[in-house]
Amino acid sequence: MVPGPTPTPPEVAAAALLPVEDERTQAFAGVFSRVIDNLRRTLRTRNDVLLFTSSMTGAFEGTLQNLFAPGDTVLVASNGAFGERWSQMAAAFGLEVTEVRHAWGEPLDMARISAAAASPGLRAAIAVHCETSTAMVNDIRGFVSACAPLLTVVDSASGVGACELRTDDWGIDVVVGGCQKALMTPPGLAFASIGERAWEQHRRAGLPRFYFDWDETREALRAEIPRTPWTPAISLISQLDVALRQIHAEGLDNVLARHVRLGRIARAGVRGLGLRLFSPDEDRHSAVTAAEMPPGVDATELVDRLLDRYALQLAGAQPPLNGRVLRIGHCGFMDEFDVLTALSAIELGLADLGHPVRPGSGVTSALEVLHGLHSPSPTAARTARDRQPVP
Ligand SMILES: Cc1ncc(COP(=O)(O)O)c(C=O)c1O
Numbered sequence: 001m002v003p004g005p006t007p008t009p010p011e012v013a014a015a016a017l018l019p020v021e022d023e024r025t026q027a028f029a030g031v032f033s034r035v036i037d038n039l040r041r042t043l044r045t046r047n048d049v050l051l052f053t054s055s056m057t058g059a060f061e062g063t064l065q066n067l068f069a070p071g072d073t074v075l076v077a078s079n080g081a082f083g084e085r086w087s088q089m090a091a092a093f094g095l096e097v098t099e100v101r102h103a104w105g106e107p108l109d110m111a112r113i114s115a116a117a118a119s120p121g122l123r124a125a126i127a128v129h130c131e132t133s134t135a136m137v138n139d140i141r142g143f144v145s146a147c148a149p150l151l152t153v154v155d156s157a158s159g160v161g162a163c164e165l166r167t168d169d170w171g172i173d174v175v176v177g178g179c180q181k182a183l184m185t186p187p188g189l190a191f192a193s194i195g196e197r198a199w200e201q202h203r204r205a206g207l208p209r210f211y212f213d214w215d216e217t218r219e220a221l222r223a224e225i226p227r228t229p230w231t232p233a234i235s236l237i238s239q240l241d242v243a244l245r246q247i248h249a250e251g252l253d254n255v256l257a258r259h260v261r262l263g264r265i266a267r268a269g270v271r272g273l274g275l276r277l278f279s280p281d282e283d284r285h286s287a288v289t290a291a292e293m294p295p296g297v298d299a300t301e302l303v304d305r306l307l308d309r310y311a312l313q314l315a316g317a318q319p320p321l322n323g324r325v326l327r328i329g330h331c332g333f334m335d336e337f338d339v340l341t342a343l344s345a346i347e348l349g350l351a352d353l354g355h356p357v358r359p360g361s362g363v364t365s366a367l368e369v370l371h372g373l374h375s376p377s378p379t380a381a382r383t384a385r386d387r388q389p390v391p
Pocket residue numbers: 004055056057058082128130131132133155156157158178
């Protein structure tokens with residue numbers, strides 16, 4: 001239960017074992033086109049969606065290469081490791097960065113962002129949707145309007161498929177994401193949705209690019225037999241196809257509602273264990289839950305203990321939060337029982353490290369929340385997913 005790479009459903013794992021298709025066949029083009037269509041549904045966009053064989057950072061670099069010229073200035077709103085990484089990446093490509101930096105775990109301050117966005121010469125504003133390093137889900141709709149009319153780029157690595165994201169309704173020009181978090185597929189694929197204004201700005205982009213060239217990629221996608229310009233990770237695309245079909249068979253709204261439920265019970269459980277929440281206690285933060293450690297307990301030690309003794313993998317945090325914060329990932333192929341199991345193990349792990357808690361206190365608080373939810377039962381959700389056909 002780390003916030004990615006996440007577990008894969010059995011059918012997604014099984015799809016890796018199929019014989020590798022030639023990507024230039026009509027049969028594989030059908031799979032590829034379905035993946036693109038389902039990604040557009042998942043991002044709730046009518047924009048072009050381009051798929052790349054790389055981790056998400058590759059597609060982030062591609063976004064910089066395809067939108068900017070050397071010396072362009074970009075605004076980056078950061079409140080965690082991944083926002084700060086965008087500033088480093090942009091600087092590495094020779095861009096000027098106006099960073100509106102917030103403390104880790106602080107919500108984005110739209111007044112500050114709006115004031116910074118008003119300075120002349122900016123080419124785009126960049127923010128992270130779910131800041132995985134702290135579990136904070138940023139208000140992207142508010143960000144887009146605070147920056148208007150600037151072009152916006154959103155890193156939705158751990159947001160897409162777990163947290164509400166309305167690319168077209170919110171007017172996001174570019175959204176970049178990948179497959180190894182809520183999309184339940186092993187790592188290695190990334191994608192970008194690109195709106196009309198971003199294509200316009202792309203025409204004057206002047207950074208060197210080749211592998212991630214958006215024109216090449218779109219041209220290949222629009223060919224008679226849709227494909228990617230270079231050899232893609234064929235098996236991963238087949239796996240992503242199965243995962244996306246499962247997501248849309250469950251229904252995107254149901255999937256997002258399940259994540260909201262998981263967030264609610266995780267937060268209730270953390271509070272029940274007597275721990276302080278690091279991430280805010282609001283439904284928006286539905287992909288990851290972050291808990292502060294009590295005095296005398298080191299999160300890294302707890303993570304090691306849980307893995308060694310209870311075979312449960314959670315995540316600590318990166319500096320400056322390392323040792324202080326524990327992160328429970330509950331995005332993707334997860335249900336309520338996974339969270340209840342994690343809470344049980346955390347309780348035992350805390351006791352092992354000399355911080356005893358009342359037996360069952362985390363699970364009880366989580367179950368109380370679950371009893372109060374009159375939405376479909378967790379068993380129903382799991383059964384619906386298990387009914388999906390094996391490819
Ligand atoms: C918000 C966010 N951005 C970027 C990344 C980097 O993605 P990748 O490791 O696939 O390049 C991650 C991965 O954890 C992430 O959570």
